[in-house]
Amino acid sequence: MIEIGRTILSRDIFEQQFLCDLLKCKGACCIEGDSGAPLTREEAEKIAEEYPKFKDYLSEINQNEIKEQGFSVIDKDGDLVTPLHNNQECAYTYTNEKGILKCAIEKAYSEGKTDFRKPLSCHLFPVRITEYKNYDAVNYQQLAICIPGKECGKVNKLPLYKFLKEPLIRKYGEAWYEEVEATADFLEKKK
Numbered sequence: 001m002i003e004i005g006r007t008i009l010s011r012d013i014f015e016q017q018f019l020c021d022l023l024k025c026k027g028a029c030c031i032e033g034d035s036g037a038p039l040t041r042e043e044a045e046k047i048a049e050e051y052p053k054f055k056d057y058l059s060e061i062n063q064n065e066i067k068e069q070g071f072s073v074i075d076k077d078g079d080l081v082t083p084l085h086n087n088q089e090c091a092y093t094y095t096n097e098k099g100i101l102k103c104a105i106e107k108a109y110s111e112g113k114t115d116f117r118k119p120l121s122c123h124l125f126p127v128r129i130t131e132y133k134n135y136d137a138v139n140y141q142q143l144a145i146c147i148p149g150k151e152c153g154k155v156n157k158l159p160l161y162k163f164l165k166e167p168l169i170r171k172y173g174e175a176w177y178e179e180v181e182a183t184a185d186f187l188e189k190k191k
Contacts (some may be wrong), residue, residue: 059094
């Protein structure tokens with residue numbers, strides 16, 4: 001474990017290589033799991049506010065799920081999460097022409113219709129952050145659905161912390177990320 005600021009990072013963040021391979025996994029992270037994507041209260045409010053900007057990318061089935069469940073729900077663990085369709089697929093997804101499950105919120109963002117990219121928990125995947133009173137635990141969640149991403153990361157020699165540069169900066173800022181890079185350089189020289 002490595003401490004940077006008020007975060008404690010697993011060494012996997014530095015040692016594992018990763019690059020999503022959507023052609024192989026087909027966006028499985030938007031389906032797998034026993035709950036929707038974790039949300040902050042602010043994210044849930046933003047999704048509700050921005051919904052008209054990405055609603056048309058969603059299937060009628062997903063629109064109906066959101067209408068019935070709401071823009072966010074409380075899961076069995078008491079956490080605020082995105083609603084699911086059929087208790088599996090995130091209701092904010094659509095399937096593109098290549099058969100890949102994609103985020104409708106992010107599509108609206110990429111088209112300049114909203115300034116909200118997607119929930120941070122989705123942007124950071126496969127890293128999960130657990131917030132405690134005195135620190136945040138930043139851990140790599142190794143899942144079978146992400147084996148193609150691990151393989152692609154090895155081929156491209158892309159460390160996990162570099163793959164997740166943008167969402168890590170979104171969460172903790174540029175100065176924090178510069179410390180991550182300096183730590184990575186130090187660990188590499190120690191090998």
